[in-house]
Amino acid sequence: MQKLFNNYLNTFKGLSNEVWWLALITLINRAGTMVIPFLSLYLIKSLNFTLSDVGWVMSAFGLGSVIGSWLGGKLTDKIGYYKVMVYSLMLTGLLFIALQFLTSFVAFCLGIFMVMLVADMFRPAMFVALSAYSKPENKTRSVTLIRLAINLGFSAGPAIGGIIITKLSYAGLFWVDGVTCIIATVVLINVLNPKTTKTLDNVKTENPKSAYQDKAFIIFLVAMVLFGIAFLQYFSTMPLYYKDVHYFTEFDIGLLLGMNGFLIFAIEMPLIKWLETTKFTKTGLILFGAILTGLSFIILNMSSWTGVVIIGMLLMTFGEMIAFPFSNAFAMDRAKQGNQGEYMALYSIAFSVAHIFGHKAGMSMVDNLGFNNTWYIITILSALCVFLLFILKLYLKSKKQQKNIKEEEILWI
Known part of the structure; x- marks a missing residue:
């Protein structure tokens, strides 16, 4: 121990x-x-x-x-x-x-x-x-x-x-x-x-690139809005689902949400440290986190057994633990080539937009379509998020290959 x-x-x-x-x-x-x-x-x-x-x-x-x-x-x-x-x-x-x-x-x-x-x-x-x-x-x-x-x-x-x-x-x-x-x-x-602190990575870019002109970053931001809308259901519509469908008390709901917080506190840092030693790219890990989050919704429609809500919460928690730190790190890496404040502002805004539309959309869908159909729609949004992240991964790979080819041509010259 x-x-x-x-x-x-x-x-x-x-x-x-x-x-x-x-x-x-x-x-x-x-x-x-x-x-x-x-x-x-x-x-x-x-x-x-x-x-x-x-x-x-x-x-x-x-x-x-x-x-x-x-x-x-x-x-x-x-x-x-x-x-x-x-x-x-x-x-x-x-x-x-x-x-x-x-x-x-x-x-x-x-x-x-x-x-x-x-x-x-x-x-x-x-x-x-x-x-x-x-x-x-x-x-x-x-x-x-x-x-x-x-x-x-x-x-x-x-x-x-x-x-x-x-x-x-x-x-x-x-x-x-x-x-x-x-x-x-x-x-x-x-x-x-x-006056008393020192920076360890002081980035200064002579001709900073606007975040609005960074195609990869824009794709990433759209994916993060979709991810945010899905994730936020766990703090708006999901507690209603626990209470109305599975008859959880407020105490039960508190314990389930508490499990999420405890796992993040106990596991996230060791998990991130281990993932950093693997060969996975940041975009690949964000994509995997989005897949886990999407699965946490679709699994709820597969059985009426109460245990599926615990499995769903575990999937979402691990999805969150992987997607959020690496998405944030990805945004900070992209920010090095441009206006850092602008990049990080847009990253923050992506989740603010998810807050504006996510809660309201989720509540409206539950009210008009029911919980099962809402989870199908949220799963589709998660799948779209995964698709965009896959496109981003391919785009960055092609850009890297083009850069390597140019560098080789310069060396030959």
Whole structure:
């Protein structure tokens, strides 16, 4: 057991101190966004909004996320990732505190739009910082560490949020959210100041290529939107399926989702470290992760046995553990040839778009077509994602061959 534990710890070795600090800041930030899981309840119970109103608020939430990610990428390329992260965290903290004082429908829509616009400016800047603070061979594991921090934050946040609501009311959530963002800012200023930190992979491109002109990256982004729409069903329509079809209680659903978080925490880093030693390409691994995720839906229609939901969750979890770190690493690698902020902003936007359409589309399909037909459609979307990733793999292979031929011709000359 001791040897197994030591081997697990060894998978974290080699990561820079700056990456560890970035993970801690991300953990504080994500644990702090505890108001988000309770947002619908707050709007209905405290502000007496209708379900339709809540839907519009969530649309404003998603729109703010998309524009914030885009703006964060632009600003990162102009003023640098450090300043964007500092300003984003500090302003997000102040805006979260102010949000509790907005009680009308229009004001709250505008408020949540501004909160998400400022908050999601942080994401592309953080990815560029992560790339700079990681050695090229450690980038995928660095991404995995950040994912662990995000998962821990999302796990701890709602639990802490529930306690705060019980003891302090909903207003306490906004204060704690705001204060944790400000604390994360203070930590960031003290430990990641450019004057005291060193970059391990400082990429400077003289004639940066626009991400919009990178055909391979555009194919990749479309595939990620489809993957995101499928993946997000596990946090919107799937809990309804567990309850309505398999008669799971909230406690049962919590345990099943908890299994997902535990497996990611326990297995993802060793799994990624092992996969990095294989001959598989990043695109090949992302493709495999998408296949596993697609299978997790189709398997639900194969049997009424309750055990299939556990098998489905395991397939999705392993698909997620493989696809997300390597897709992020792929985006960071492509970003080296162009405007890094723009590349990482578009990567973030792909999942913001999936959030905007995924939840609503899934709910509408379940309501109009039923669960079985919804899972067939999501499987088809996953298959389309796999097809695009296969096309991407072939495209990159042909580009590499063309490059090798040109290099050989130069040598002959």
